[in-house]
Amino acid sequence: MKKTGPLSVLVTILIIGFVVYSTYVDDIESRAMITQTISDKGGNVCKIENRDFFTGPFNFVAKGEVVYKIFYQDKNGELKEAWYRTSGKWDWKYVEN
Numbered sequence: 001m002k003k004t005g006p007l008s009v010l011v012t013i014l015i016i017g018f019v020v021y022s023t024y025v026d027d028i029e030s031r032a033m034i035t036q037t038i039s040d041k042g043g044n045v046c047k048i049e050n051r052d053f054f055t056g057p058f059n060f061v062a063k064g065e066v067v068y069k070i071f072y073q074d075k076n077g078e079l080k081e082a083w084y085r086t087s088g089k090w091d092w093k094y095v096e097n
Contacts, residue, residue, distance in 0.1 A: 026066075026086075027050070027066075030066065030068065030084070030086050031048055031068075033084075034048060034068060034070055034084050035048075037084075038070065038072045038082075041074070041075075042074065043072045043073055043074045043075060043080070044072060044073045045070060045071075045072045046071045046079070047070070047071040048068055048069075048070050048071075049068060049070075049071075050066065050067075050068055051067045051068065055067040055083075055085075056069060057083055062087065065085055065086065066085070066086055067083065067084070067085045068083070068084040068085075068086075069081065069082075069083055070082045070084060
């Protein structure tokens with residue numbers, strides 16, 4: 001049986017750390033983009049939910065895509081709902097109900 005050295009353990013830890021960090025950063029950037037989009041429309045974000053199931057208007061969600069359900073108040077104070085799907089920094093779709 002082959003023993004694993006400290007270097008391979010360190011590399012594994014670094015790779016796992018990078019994956020966790022990049023996922024966290026993507027989530028932060030997506031939430032900031034959602035908040036900016038709603039603010040540009042004159043609204044105020046009340047709640048943002050990450051949706052794995054029940055993805056609203058998106059019938060098919062590919063591996064690596066993330067769907068958010070957004071509750072916000074528009075400029076008239078009315079509570080509304082919107083959906084946001086992203087698979088990266090440049091590929092996103094915003095749907096307002």
